[in-house]
Every structure is written in structure tokens, then in C-alpha cells.
Amino acid sequence: MRFTTLVRLAYPGSLTDRVRIAITIVGALLAGLSVLAIGTVLNMAPTERRITLPDGGWSLDPYSWRYTSTLLNESGLRPGLIAMVAATIIPALVLLAQAARLGGPARDHRLATLRLAGATPRQARTIAAASQAFTVAIGGVLAAATYPLVKWLLHHPTMDGVRITAAQADGGPETHPYTGLLLPLPTDTWPAWWSWVVVIVVLPLVAGLISMAGLRRLIKSPVEASRRARRERPRIWPVWLVAAGLADMSACRAWIDALDRAGQSGDRLIAPYVLLVVGIAVICVGVPLSAATVAYLGAKITLRYAHRPAPLIAARRVLADPYAGSRAVSALLVCAVVFGALIGIRTQMDFDLEVQALYGQTIGDRELYELVMNMLSALSVIFIGFAAVGLLIALVDAAMTRRRTEAALLAAGTSTRVLVNARMIGVFLVAVPGVLLGLATGFASPSLASGPQHAPAAVETVCHDLGNSELIVPCTEAGVAQQKKADRDGGNNPAYSWVEYHSKGPWHAVHAPIPWARLGLAGGVDLLAIALVTILSLLVGRRSPAETALRTT
Numbered sequence: 001m002r003f004t005t006l007v008r009l010a011y012p013g014s015l016t017d018r019v020r021i022a023i024t025i026v027g028a029l030l031a032g033l034s035v036l037a038i039g040t041v042l043n044m045a046p047t048e049r050r051i052t053l054p055d056g057g058w059s060l061d062p063y064s065w066r067y068t069s070t071l072l073n074e075s076g077l078r079p080g081l082i083a084m085v086a087a088t089i090i091p092a093l094v095l096l097a098q099a100a101r102l103g104g105p106a107r108d109h110r111l112a113t114l115r116l117a118g119a120t121p122r123q124a125r126t127i128a129a130a131s132q133a134f135t136v137a138i139g140g141v142l143a144a145a146t147y148p149l150v151k152w153l154l155h156h157p158t159m160d161g162v163r164i165t166a167a168q169a170d171g172g173p174e175t176h177p178y179t180g181l182l183l184p185l186p187t188d189t190w191p192a193w194w195s196w197v198v199v200i201v202v203l204p205l206v207a208g209l210i211s212m213a214g215l216r217r218l219i220k221s222p223v224e225a226s227r228r229a230r231r232e233r234p235r236i237w238p239v240w241l242v243a244a245g246l247a248d249m250s251a252c253r254a255w256i257d258a259l260d261r262a263g264q265s266g267d268r269l270i271a272p273y274v275l276l277v278v279g280i281a282v283i284c285v286g287v288p289l290s291a292a293t294v295a296y297l298g299a300k301i302t303l304r305y306a307h308r309p310a311p312l313i314a315a316r317r318v319l320a321d322p323y324a325g326s327r328a329v330s331a332l333l334v335c336a337v338v339f340g341a342l343i344g345i346r347t348q349m350d351f352d353l354e355v356q357a358l359y360g361q362t363i364g365d366r367e368l369y370e371l372v373m374n375m376l377s378a379l380s381v382i383f384i385g386f387a388a389v390g391l392l393i394a395l396v397d398a399a400m401t402r403r404r405t406e407a408a409l410l411a412a413g414t415s416t417r418v419l420v421n422a423r424m425i426g427v428f429l430v431a432v433p434g435v436l437l438g439l440a441t442g443f444a445s446p447s448l449a450s451g452p453q454h455a456p457a458a459v460e461t462v463c464h465d466l467g468n469s470e471l472i473v474p475c476t477e478a479g480v481a482q483q484k485k486a487d488r489d490g491g492n493n494p495a496y497s498w499v500e501y502h503s504k505g506p507w508h509a510v511h512a513p514i515p516w517a518r519l520g521l522a523g524g525v526d527l528l529a530i531a532l533v534t535i536l537s538l539l540v541g542r543r544s545p546a547e548t549a550l551r552t553t
Contacts, residue, residue, distance in 0.1 A: 021135050023099040023393065028139020028207075029146065031092035032199040036147045037085050039195025041078070044186050047178075048075045068161025068182045071371060080372070087379060091331075091386030099393060100132060100211070133208030140199045147191070157181035234296045234322050238289035242441055245286060248279035250448040257451065276449055283441050284337050288330035291434035296322040298429050309414065310421035317426050325430035328394035331387030332526055333434040338380050339522040340442020343515060346373055348446050351512035355453045357484060358501075388529045395427070395537035424534055431530045439523050447512070457505025469497035 049061040065073040071081055115124050161182040255272040299318035302311050318325055326333075406419055461480055465471035479495035486494035 020099055023389075024096060024132070024135040025139040025142065027092050027095035027099055028136040028203065029143045031089055031096065031203060032140045032143025033147060033150065034085070034089035034092055035198050035203075036143065036191045036195050037088065038082065039191030039198075040186055040189050041082050041085050043192040044072075044078075044189050046075060047073050062177060064178045065163060066178050066180065066182060066188070067186065068158065068184050069371065070162050072186060073162060084372075084375060084379065088382075090334075091383045095386050095390055096136070096207070097390070099390075128211045129208035132211040133204040136207040137200070137204040140203050143199050144196060151187050154185050155183070155187040157183055234293040236293060238286050238293060241286035242283055242290055242437070245279045245282035246441065246444060246448055248282065249276055249445055252276045252279065253449050253451050279449075280341070280445060283445060284334050287337050287434065287438045287441060288326055288333045290437060291329065291333055291430055292322045292326040294433040294437065295325055295430040298433060302429065310418050311425050313409075313414075313418070313422035314424075314426035314429060317422070318429050324398065325426060326434070328391055328398065329427070329431050329434060329530060331390050332384065332431070332530060333438045335380065335383045335387050336435045336438030336523070336526050337442040338383060339526065340439040340519070341445050342373070342376055342380060342442075343439075343518045343522060344443040344446035347443075347512050347515050347518070348450050349373075351510075352453055355455045355510060358455060358459050384526065384529050388533045391530065391533045392537055395423075395534060399423070399537060420538055423538065424531075427530060427534050428527075431527060435523050435526045435530075439519055439526075443514075443519060452509040452511050454507050455510050456503035456507050458503070460502040460504055462500040462502065463495075464497040464499070466494065466497050475499070 045064070047062065047064045047066060049063050051061050062073070067073050071077050111124055111128060114127065115121070119127075159181060161184075163177065163182075252272040252275045255275075259268055259272070295318055299315040299322070302315040303319070306312055306315065409419060410416070461475045463473050463475040463479065463483075465473045473496070475496075480499060482493065482495040483499050486492055
């Protein structure tokens with residue numbers, strides 16, 4: 001098959017195909033930029049140097065803290081930074097997956113027609129792979145060409161930011177800290193060579209192979225194009241998958257605690273932390289799959305107790321293809337898991353800081369903690385945006401696929417209002433239980449992974465006079481709060497010279513309260529995004545159930 005023929009068959013030129021190509025290019029562009037950002041972080045030059053001390057120990061010399069943020073400067077925070085940057089590729093991949101579904105039935109029938117017209121399975125596979133691979137390659141080339149421009153636009157050297165002085169290097173040898181201009185982002189570093197190869201070569205190849213794998217049954221037997229819906233009853237095993245993910249996180253927490261009690265750390269902690277990540281991935285996979293099972297049960301209940309036509313039509317559609325709805329909202333259900341996990345992490349950290357503050361202790365860098373949590377929250381909002389676009393694609397595609405069915409309902413006397421309500425109810429039959437399940441499992445994950453805090457039954461404070469540290473003065477609630485604030489701010493405006501904290505009574509495990517308001521807000525945002533996208537899909541496809549659909553049948 002000649003190259004020009006392959007391109008002509010891969011891109012037939014319909015409106016749906018042009019929209020799919022445009023969205024795929026945008027998704028590939030964003031995925032490519034994310035991969036290049038990962039390569040940049042992995043290729044960053046070291047900012048600290050390990051120095052061996054005379055007593056056999058070692059110290060980190062911060063000789064090149066050249067960035068404005070501690071998150072970029074401290075080498076120990078690099079794995080977390082890489083994980084956050086790597087997470088940015090997820091919404092782009094979701095957008096690519098959803099774009100590939102746009103116009104799916106029409107594309108399947110076109111390939112089936114080519115097979116029936118005499119095309120060999122190899123030629124059909126090549127056409128299917130070329131359609132996706134060429135488009136992703138265009139997005140990859142655009143990402144490679146755009147990255148230098150983005151790097152130039154984000155390059156803003158400044159003298160303001162986190163710096164370290166020689167006096168702060170406690171116990172180490174003499175240091176020579178970096179005194180030049182600081183950078184907000186690592187724009188002084190280019191991506192590693194392999195990231196360019198991944199963007200330009202690997203991503204298009206993977207996209208083509210996935211397209212071939214998705215159409216393997218159709219290419220083998222063209223009549224499969226007329227039977228695509230999965231009509232069997234959903235299995236219960238995805239629910240057990242979610243339970244296994246939660247159990248994995250609890251077991252890893254016990255494993256890490258056992259290693260801590262035994263005084264073991266370092267490489268021995270790699271395995272449990274890797275299994276923690278596996279548990280999170282299992283939960284993110286299990287929740288969307290479980291949504292089909294929960295939606296199926298909800299549709300059965302709706303079909304039994306509902307009496308109005310809209311919920312009955314919606315329930316019948318869910319029962320006819322229970323997996324279609326869960327696939328459409330799967331990305332937003334993953335966002336619900338991520339939102340719940342972030343709320344759980346923030347709640348757990350805030351509670352830990354509160355408990356530690358009871359007896360005058362602090363954990364980590366509060367400003368760094370706030371920076372990381374804000375970055376993750378912003379990333380979650382970006383996830384929801386991309387997932388909403390993917391849902392819009394899926395809903396519009398489903399509306400175009402059901403044109404004949406809805407035309408038949410219109411001809412039978414069903415009103416357009418009933419069909420619109422049926423679409424809304426059908427989406428929410430899957431979305432509402434799925435979002436609730438995602439928030440619950442996401443919020444439970446950090447609690448299981450971190451365990452409870454321990455606090456004494458009571459804490460007695462002894463305050464020392466600001467002018468004479470040997471003199472004990474009465475403690476006041478406002479004074480203790482002012483002293484804690486001064487300790488956090490580096491000794492600015494203290495109330496006392498110092499405060500002693502004496503714990504009394506037995507220590508006991510305490511658990512963080514459930515933040516119902518935050519969880520409700522997160523669930524509301526997720527469901528609001530689903531509602532707005534569903535309404536927008538009705539506006540985009542508003543001609544589908546109208547009399548024009550009758551003329552097309």
C-alpha cells in the first residue's frame with residue numbers, strides 16, 4: 001500500500017474525524033510537554049554535594065541552591081517533585097483515550113467496509129494504526145518545537161527566593177553558597193535525550209499499537225462492528241479490587257512501622273513504598289470499574305420503583321450497556337479518588353501538626369507543605385478540566401450514536417423533554433455513586449497509609465520570663481499561641497523566653513476528624529462538572545433527537 005493511499009484511507013475527512021484529529025493533536029502536545037518536563041527534572045544538575053566528615057559521617061553542602069523554592073533545591077525532595085511532574089501526563093493521556101472514542105462506531109463500520117471490500121487484515125491494521133499514530137506524531141513534533149519557546153517564556157531570573165548561608169550549614173565544613181540570580185523553575189536545564197525520543201517516536205508507536213489492539217476483533221471478523229455493546233451483567237470483582245487496594249495500603253503501613261521499630265531504613269523501605277503506589281493505582285482502576293456494578297444495581301432499583309418515563313428510559317439504557325456510562329465518567333471518577341486522597345492528606349497533616357503543637361513540637365517545613373498541597377490541588381483542578389472535556393466527547397459521541405433510537409422514540413410519541421431528562425438521569429445513575437465511592441476510598445487511603453497520631457492525656461506548660469529565662473511566669477492561652485507563632489516565624493515577637501511542655505497521663509491513639517465540608521465541596525465540584533458537561537453535550541447535540549434525526553433514518 002502506497003503512503004499517499006494510506007494517508008487518504010486513514011483520514012477520510014468527515015467533521016467528526018477532523019474534531020477527533022484536533023483533540024488528539026492537543027492531547028499529544030500536552031503529553032509531550034509533560035514528558036519533556038519529566039526529562040528536565042531528571043536531568044537537573046545537583047544543587048547539593050555530599051561531603052564525608054572526619055568522624056566518618058557525612059553532610060550535605062548546599063553549594064548551588066540556585067532556585068527560588070526549597071522544593072527544587074533540596075535533593076531529598078526530588079523524588080516527590082518527579083512524581084508530581086509525572087502526574088501531569090495523566091490528564092493528557094485521558095484526553096487522548098477519550099478522543100480516540102469519538103466517532104468510534106462510524107470508524108469501525110468504515111474499517112469493516114474496507115475488510116468486506118477486500119482489504120487484508122494486515123492492511124486494515126495498518127490503516128487503523130496510521131490514523132492514530134500519525135496524529136500523535138504531529139502532536140509530538142509540535143511539543144518538541146514548542147518546548148524551547150515555553151522554556152524561554154518561563155525564564156525569569158530574580159534575586160528573591162530561598163537562600164542558605166554558611167552559618168546555616170550546621171556541623172559541616174565551610175560552605176560557599178550560591179550567590180547569583182535565582183530561578184523560579186529549572187529553565188537552566190534541557191530535557192534528557194531519551195525524553196525527546198519518547199515524545200517523537202515512542203508515543204506515536206504506542207498509540208498505533210493500542211489502536212490495533214482495540215480493533216483486533218473487528219479486523220478479524222468485520223461483522224463484529226454491529227455488535228459492540230457489552231450486555232452481560234457486571235461482575236462483583238472490581239469492588240473486591242478496591243478493597244484489595246485499601247488492604248494493601250494498610251498492610252504497607254504495618255510493614256513500614258515494623259521496619260521503624262526495628263531501626264531499619266533506607267533501601268528496606270523501598271518495597272513497602274512501591275507497594276503503596278501500587279495500592280493507589282489499584283484503587284484508581286477499581287473505582288471506575290466498580291461504577292458499572294453500582295450503576296447496574298442502581299438501574300435495577302430505579303426500574304423497579306420509578307414510574308415516570310425519563311428514569312425508566314435511563315435505567316433501561318444503563319442495563320442495556322452498563323459499561324458505557326462508567327467509561328464515559330471514568331476520568332472524573334479518578335479525579336474524585338485524587339480529590340479524596342488530597343483531602344485526606346491535608347486533613348491528616350493538619351491534624352498531625354495540631355497534635356504535635358500540643359506539646360511544642362513541629363513537623364517539617366510548613367511553607368513547603370503548603371506549597372506542595374497547593375500545587376497538587378491545582379493539578380487536580382487541571383485533571384477535572386481534562387476529564388470534563390473527555391466526558392463531553394463521550395457524551396456527544398453517544399448522542400450521535402443513538403440518533404436512530406431516539407428518532408424511533410420520537411416517532412412513537414416520546415417528547416424531547418423526556419429524552420433530555422433521560423440523558424441527564426442516565427449520566428447521574430453512574431456518576432453519583434461513583435463519585436461517592438471515589439471520595440470515600442480516596443479519603444480512606446492516606447488514613448490507612450499513615451495510621452493514627454499519638455497524644456498524651458494532658459499537657460502542662462511552664463513559661464519562662466522573656467527578660468529572665470530562669471524566672472517562671474504564669475502561662476496564658478494567648479501568650480502560648482503567640483510563642484508558637486514566634487517559633488514558626490523564626491523568633492519574631494516571642495511572648496516568653498521559652499516554654500516547657502510536660503506530658504501527663506497515658507498516651508493514646510487519636511484519629512483525625514472527617515472533614516465533611518471539604519468532602520462535600522469536592523463531591524459537589526465533581527458532580528457540578530459532570531452536570532455542566534452533560535448540559536453542554538445536550539446543546540452541542542441538540543439536533544440529534546429532533547426531526548432531523550427522523551429524516552436520517
